[in-house]
Amino acid sequence: MSWRCSFLLFAVLLQAQQKPFGFGKPVSAEEARKRDLTVFPDGRGLPPGRGDAKAGAPIYAAKCAECHNDRGEGRENQYPGLVGGIGSLATPKPKKSVGSYWPYATTVWDHIHRAMPFDHPRSLTADEVYAVTAVVLYLNGIVTETQELNEKTLPQVRMPNRDGFIPETRPFQKRKVR
Amino acid sequence: MSVKDEDRRRFLALGAGLLSTTACTTTKPASESGAHMRPHGLRSPHEKVARVIRELTASPGTGSSRTPLQHLYGTITPSDLHYERHHAGVPAIDPLQHELLVHGLVEQPLTFSMAALRRFPSVSRTCFLECSGNVIGDLRGNPPPTVQDSHGLLSCTEWTGVSLRMVLEEARLKPEAKWLIAEGADASRMARSIPVEKALDDALLVYGQNGEALRPEQGYPLRLILPGFEGNMNVKWLDRLLVTDQPAMSVKETANYTELLPSGKAEVLTFVMEARSVITSPSGGQQVLNGFNEITGLAWTGLGKITKVEVSTDNGKTWQVAALQEPILDKSVVRFRLPWEWKGEETIIQSRCTDESGYVQPSRDEFIALRGINAGYHYNGIKCWQVKADGHVVAV
Numbered sequence: 001m002s003w004r005c006s007f008l009l010f011a012v013l014l015q016a017q018q019k020p021f022g023f024g025k026p027v028s029a030e031e032a033r034k035r036d037l038t039v040f041p042d043g044r045g046l047p048p049g050r051g052d053a054k055a056g057a058p059i060y061a062a063k064c065a066e067c068h069n070d071r072g073e074g075r076e077n078q079y080p081g082l083v084g085g086i087g088s089l090a091t092p093k094p095k096k097s098v099g100s101y102w103p104y105a106t107t108v109w110d111h112i113h114r115a116m117p118f119d120h121p122r123s124l125t126a127d128e129v130y131a132v133t134a135v136v137l138y139l140n141g142i143v144t145e146t147q148e149l150n151e152k153t154l155p156q157v158r159m160p161n162r163d164g165f166i167p168e169t170r171p172f173q174k175r176k177v178r
Numbered sequence: 179m180s181v182k183d184e185d186r187r188r189f190l191a192l193g194a195g196l197l198s199t200t201a202c203t204t205t206k207p208a209s210e211s212g213a214h215m216r217p218h219g220l221r222s223p224h225e226k227v228a229r230v231i232r233e234l235t236a237s238p239g240t241g242s243s244r245t246p247l248q249h250l251y252g253t254i255t256p257s258d259l260h261y262e263r264h265h266a267g268v269p270a271i272d273p274l275q276h277e278l279l280v281h282g283l284v285e286q287p288l289t290f291s292m293a294a295l296r297r298f299p300s301v302s303r304t305c306f307l308e309c310s311g312n313v314i315g316d317l318r319g320n321p322p323p324t325v326q327d328s329h330g331l332l333s334c335t336e337w338t339g340v341s342l343r344m345v346l347e348e349a350r351l352k353p354e355a356k357w358l359i360a361e362g363a364d365a366s367r368m369a370r371s372i373p374v375e376k377a378l379d380d381a382l383l384v385y386g387q388n389g390e391a392l393r394p395e396q397g398y399p400l401r402l403i404l405p406g407f408e409g410n411m412n413v414k415w416l417d418r419l420l421v422t423d424q425p426a427m428s429v430k431e432t433a434n435y436t437e438l439l440p441s442g443k444a445e446v447l448t449f450v451m452e453a454r455s456v457i458t459s460p461s462g463g464q465q466v467l468n469g470f471n472e473i474t475g476l477a478w479t480g481l482g483k484i485t486k487v488e489v490s491t492d493n494g495k496t497w498q499v500a501a502l503q504e505p506i507l508d509k510s511v512v513r514f515r516l517p518w519e520w521k522g523e524e525t526i527i528q529s530r531c532t533d534e535s536g537y538v539q540p541s542r543d544e545f546i547a548l549r550g551i552n553a554g555y556h557y558n559g560i561k562c563w564q565v566k567a568d569g570h571v572v573a574v
Binding site for chain 2: 020021022023024025026027028029031032033035036037038039040041042067078079089090091094096098101102103104106107110111114115118119121122164165166167168
């Protein structure tokens with residue numbers, strides 16, 4: 001094949017690769033953001049708002065306690081507890097809870113915001129989500145009853161198990177036993 | 179008696195059988211008693227295959243259902259028997275209202291209707307899907323009675339859809355794109371972070387399952403398929419892909435689907451399902467008969483193709499290489515078989531597999547030595563079945 005021919009083929013392939021199908025409908029970044037629920041550990045995605053455990057207590061009692069129990073103990077063989085187990089992870093009977101296991105407070109906010117209450121997800125306002133997040137962290141002894149959580153302070157909350165996670169660097173080699 | 183004589187004798191017996199059937203007039207010819215045709219076929223009323231359902235909380239749709247592996251043939255899981263694991267029930271979605279949003283670190287955010295996604299060049303591939311919490315009872319030392327109970331969070335399907343890479347190229351990823359946050363339209367809007375390398379490799383957006391549209395419980399109308407990655411990442415009812423530079427650390431990749439080790443540290447973002455195999459027949463609750471029994475089962479790996487399955491029928495003292503049914507597909511399920519003569523001895527039967535990366539399925543003890551018993555996910559130890567002196571098979 002001559003270089004000219006090769007070049008032509010390359011150009012055709014390049015064009016074939018780059019030509020979009022155009023089946024998608026363009027949307028503005030602003031429009032897309034309205035559908036964006038994701039909150040990252042650094043706080044990106046958190047909307048403005050605020051709340052503390054004191055403000056959250058009546059909301060928790062009305063909308064969360066039915067499953068998670070009055071103080072986050074959970075219901076036996078049904079709903080796992082939100083509290084307890086801090087310091088138990090390296091023992092033969094580890095107890096995973098928000099307080100003992102979850103590495104980021106932003107994940108608590110994100111999960112309550114997108115998925116709770118179970119039968120009416122996404123029905124809480126941003127302020128209510130901050131307040132209920134504060135209740136869960138307060139029941140775990142991580143924040144005080146009147147400590148305000150907002151889009152700036154929430155990512156700064158240090159969870160007890162923040163350093164408890166390690167990457168799987170070479171997953172396949174490490175488990176190779178023969 | 180020579181083989182030839184034996185064949186001749188069988189042939190004569192067959193002929194006599196045919197003659198006697200023809201001569202017999204008391205059997206009803208099928209044409210007189212056949213049922214009408216119907217728009218959708220049903221199983222014979224003699225077949226009782228079903229999923230076993232386990233709800234984890236009193237709230238509906240928060241549990242799993244398991245595939246009856248001991249009652250299935252070949253490798254493909256019938257769509258209505260595919261295992262399920264939901265976190266907030268199965269949503270009812272009108273495909274005309276469903277669209278996929280691709281946004282974040284892209285040059286042009288786009289939405290795709292289902293009609294638009296079906297216009298792309300399509301692709302079909304067969305691969306396994308398995309919940310990374312499968313077989314966890316065995317890890318904890320409580321093996322349940324049947325292979326459906328222990329290994330039933332495994333299924334294998336021919337999926338049809340469009341290459342995710344092709345769809346992402348329409349929106350044009352920015353150079354700093356490293357992760358995709360895939361989110362589903364279930365009540366909990368479950369989301370997982372996907373490395374962009376996987377998204378651009380063999381990931382699919384699928385709308386087809388075994389020759390027809392996806393079942394609602396498998397993500398109708400659109401599901402993400404990541405061949406070889408843990409089931410939970412294959413987000414069902416997919417309607418949003420956020421392209422980012424970091425993982426979201428969502429609840430399902432921190433609180434769940436992380437592996438707690440004896441040190442108290444937990445491995446996070448562990449994706450690939452390593453090699454596993456299990457004997458499905460004879461298995462727990464079944465009966466071995468004196469004389470010839472075919473040992474058969476399934477092997478699979480997220481690291482490519484299965485290259486070897488070995489079976490032991492003498493409690494691990496010796497191992498024999500089992501036959502593998504072609505075709506052996508990448509990140510799919512392969513069926514293995516070994517003929518076995520049972521003479522009434524009490525014993526333990528087990529299988530172990532090797533994949534093309536050289537990885538060999540570990541024993542339970544070997545796994546525990548490395549990972550402890552509280553990892554909770556990605557347990558792939560060798561499965562043992564005990565054959566009692568009366569032929570009854572039990573999980574051990």
